[in-house]
Every structure is written in C-alpha cells, then in structure tokens.
Amino acid sequence: MTDQAPQTIAPDLPPSLAEQERMVEAILFASGRPLTARDLADRLPPGCDPAEALAGLRRAYAGRGVVLERIGDGYAFRTAPDLSFLMQAETVEQRRLSRAAIETLAIIAYHQPVTRTEIEEIRGVAVSRGTLDQLIEMDWVRIGRRRMTPGRPATFVVTETFLDHFGLESARDLPGLAELRAAGLLEARPPAEGLRVPLALGGEDDDMPATASATDFFKDD
Amino acid sequence: MTDQAPQTIAPDLPPSLAEQERMVEAILFASGRPLTARDLADRLPPGCDPAEALAGLRRAYAGRGVVLERIGDGYAFRTAPDLSFLMQAETVEQRRLSRAAIETLAIIAYHQPVTRTEIEEIRGVAVSRGTLDQLIEMDWVRIGRRRMTPGRPATFVVTETFLDHFGLESARDLPGLAELRAAGLLEARPPAEGLRVPLALGGEDDDMPATASATDFFKDD
C-alpha cells in the first residue's frame, strides 16, 4: 500500500498485491472447480497478476490446515492431506442377521463341533461360503479341530465372543427343545387325538436335550 | 509443543494448540454450513478445545479474503463481503420473495418469538398460510415454543440459516434493533379492548380475532 500512496489520483491502478491475494483467495474459496491463472485473471480487476498472488497465497497457506493445491492447470484449496482422517466419520449400522446366518449359527451352537456337511444336512440346504465367512468375521464362529473321519473335514465351533454376546456361560446352557417348547418357542404340535392325521416319522429324536444329542452325535470328539 | 516435550511418552496427549487450529481450519473449510463448537469437538481428537482454536483462527483470518464468521452458535468461513463484486460467477439466483413475505420475515426477526396474530396486528392484514410456509421451507423461520396464553398459540422465530444468510452473529445484531426498542416500537403493546384498529380480512384464514374485534368495535355505531 505504501508504494501506491503517491499515485492515489490514478483511478485504474491495480489493487495492491495483498489485495490481489485476498481476491484470489475469495474467488478460489467460492469456486466450484479449480481455476487456472487465466480464469483468475479474467475475474480480477485489470492489471492484476494472478501468478504472483497465487505464489503468495501458497506460501501463506503452507503448513496450514488447508493448502492451495495445483490440480492440472488449475488451483484449488484442499484440506491438508495429513488431516484427511478428520474428514471421515464412522457410522455404525445395526442390521439383523439373515435367516441363513442365524440358522447356521444355531446349528453350530447346538451341535458343535459340527462340519459343514452336517450343517447342510440339518438345514436341508447348502450353506454358502459367505454365511460361514460372515460368522467367522464377526468372531462368533471359528474353525475347530478337524474331524478324524475320511476327508478330515474341518469343524466349526462358537467362540467366546459369541458366548459373551448371547450372555451364555457355555454352549451347553442353550435350552433344549423341550424347554423351547415350554417357552412357547415351538408351535404347538397338532393334537394327535381326535383327528387321525397320519404323522410322518420324525427323523430325529426331538425331545432329547440338545446338548446330549450333540455329544452323542460326535462321540469321537 | 515445547511444553509437551517432557511428556512425549503419553500417547493420548491432545494435539498442540497450533495443530488444533489446523484441524478446526480444515474441518470448517470443508464444511458448507456453520458448525458449532460442539460439532467440532465431536470430530477432533479427545482433549481438544475448539473455542481456543476458533479464537486463534478468527484472528488469523481477520482482513483476509475469506473470514471466519460467527453465526448463532456456529462458525463458518465466508468470503469477505467487500469482494462481492468479484463473485458474479458464483452469485446464486435468489428466490423472489413477495413484499408480504419480506415484511413478515422482518416482523418475526425483530419481534421473535411472535405469534401469527401479532404479525397480523402489525401488518394490519391476515398472514396467508403460504407466506409462512415459504419462509419455513426456506429454513429462515421455524416454529418456536407455544405462548402460554389462552389457546396456546404457536410462535415463530428465525433460524441459524436466516442468520447465516443475512450475515448476523445473532438476532441481537439485527440492524436498528436498539433504536427500534428505544422508540418502543418492539413492545408488544396490546391494544386495549375497543382500541383495536380493524384488521383486513384478506387472508385465507378466518379464524383470527380480527373479525371479532371489528364487529365488537362497531356495536356502538
């Protein structure tokens, strides 16, 4: 400003360099895209030198939380790269497990250690890799010992995290079918008396406590 | 940093004030809308004090092309108003407001919290639903607390978006507020019974006391 003091009469004198820096700063801040020196010159009053103003600004912002970046031919303000972690927010989304996942988990919990083939036999459908992976990734299920049978298949067991989440001391505390029925979690069986409905032969021994059946089942472990 | 040198072992030490300033600068620069000290604290590492960083930033940006503005409880970077002549490219086409809407807005700003009946009393005409709806839709006006008077009427107040738009730190900074108050023009001076000047009934709503007061008035005529 001091150097322009003697020339106050001239009306078309370009603004001081400090003023040009302010101008470029404001224009770049408000712009929706990077602007080239040419773009800036078009918008500044005549006689301005955007290159100098840009250099000045670049120095002024060095080391700040915001930096003047050169992007191709253009210039734009950007958050300092080392602060990018501030631009992230983690949102936790709560979602219910899919039916396939919860059924697979239930089978593993009640029958552990259990092989994939066994899970599939109980569910009656193939277990997708993704379902088991998801349960393992959640740290609710892990791979147990290999079964000492032909093919030495891997078994699955539930983890401590699982027990924590479900508030169980051990998987043995899971209620058996009889208890589930008593708790109303099983649909009441149609009354056998009066209506002579031929009952299909149940494949499994329904009323046996789950823990017992699980151990019975896998004597070798 | 120097004062933290002896404690280099502590890993959870808050960043230095200079570093906090950088962080607040980055977060505010990145945001289009004002953020409160609370918003900032939520995004800064634990132990940071946004208030101090904000004060430092405010000083650092004073007189720049971009300034740190205080808007209600929030802070935002905005281009310096004196540079608006450079900003033709960014100027946003403003929605045209009717005279009724502008006057209603001013009445709400200066008299808030104000009921619809009071607005009508001041303008001498019914306030159409659309006028208030428009102001609310623009997020310049919101519904405040109900007045604890018979009928519990809703009141209207201005929003932070309003303050941001008009460059006001708070509603106390409205232009001419002190003079208007000194002149008694902001006092709720409910006209004594029979003193009320009749209101025009032009609006859509007929449930205002205007009808009643007008008829009351002319009983003796």
Added chain:
Amino acid sequence: MTRPASPIPHLRAVPDAETVAQRRADEALIVDVDGYEGPLDLLLTLARVQKVDLMKISVLHLAEQYLAFVEQARALRIELAADYLVMAAWLAFLKSRLLLPPDPTVEGPTAADMAAHLAFQLERLEAMRQAAAQLMGRDRLGISRFARGTPEAVARTRRTEWQAGLIDLMRAYARLKTRGEFRPYAFDRRDVFTMEQALDRLRGMIGYVGDWTDLSDFLPEGWDARGARRRSATAATFAASLELARQGRIEIRQPGAFAPISFRRKPPTLDQP
C-alpha cells in the same frame, strides 16, 4: 378502467404532484386498491403524504383523507373490499369523537387514546418496512458472501453391527428341528354329514310329509345309529330344516326344551293356491 374526472382530494396536500408520471401513479393509487395490503397500508401511504414525522401525524387529518379516498372510490364506482369500508366506519367514528369535546361519563379509551394507538401502529408498520429493507440490503449469503464452492463431504465409513439375540437363535433352531412336524391339515369327512346333503335329502322328502314327523325319521340310513355319525346327521338335518322353514316350505315344532323336534310341509294358504 374508470378514470377520475376531478383531482383527488387528498393529493391537494402534495405540492409537486404535477408531472404526468406522478398523476398517473396517483390515479393508479386510487383505482388499484388491490395494490395495498389492506387499509393500514393505505393509511400509511396517505400518512406519508402528510410529509411529517409519523409521531406528529394528525390522525384527524388522516381520517379525513381516508374518508375522502373512500368517497372518491365510491364516486368512481370502484368496489372496495369490506375491510376498507370497516376501516372507513371506524375512522368516521374516531373522527366524530375527536371533534366532540371529551365526555367524562363515557368509559373505555378516549378518542385521543385511539388516535395515539393508530399512530403507533402506523409508525410500527413503517419501522418494520424499513427494517425489512435494511435486512434485504445486508451482505447476503450467495449475493455478497459466499460459502466454500466445493464443500468436502465427510466420508462416511459404515460399520455394520449385526444384531441377533438368544431368542432369535433359539427360534431358528426350533424352526429347523420342528420342520419335519409340519403337515397339511386334512379333515376326515367320513363321519360328517353336511348340511348340503341334509338339504338335498329334506327337499326330496318334504313333499310327502303332510303331517308332523319326527326329525329322527329323516336321518339317512347308516347315520341313525348312536355316536358321532348320528350327531352329525342330526345337526345337519336340523340346520337344513331351519333353512327350509326360512324359505316357508316347512313348519317346525318342539313342545318343550329337549323334546323331540318334528316337521311337516307348510299347508298351502288360501290366497296362495
């Protein structure tokens, strides 16, 4: 549109209303009552014409101007909204009270109070208009001040927390283990005599029943023994008999509670051969 033939009374107060443009504006002022936002707005415009501080306005003079305006509008047969007439009546009342010496026996606000309140209202409206203009003249966002043109969005990383409770787990297991128990419900119809069957049977038989006949005599063969079959046939036949009675084809009789029920064909009436 009708044009005013004579100069407008209230405009006489304005000395420099001579230019054509101004005259036109003044005519518009008269004709276009809709241009005002109600009588208070019109009053404020008229008050401005007095060219004095609103605090020192002569309400009496203003009332006269307003009444003259309304008179003029009526002379030009302009439909004035009811509000304007209400205001005119109020101002006429105020004017008469202002001109009369105050009557100490009259209760309520004095004419001076009313005039002061009107002046206050006009001043307040004027103040709000000025405030609105000042507000709109501020450095507005998007006009004089600008936000960051490229706000950097906060990258939201999403972490999914899977939800499952013990109940879900147990239900899933229960569902799996009881899947084999589900059977389609099949009803055994061998021992059921339906109402349709009974109706068919009764319709076929009733034509021959002139005299009271016990319900049990209508039960089909093989259904009249004791037990479930007889119960089913009895219920169906009784239900069918109600239907036929409703249609007016039979009459039903039961001498007492739990006594045998008997039917007969309804005897033809005289007018219904």
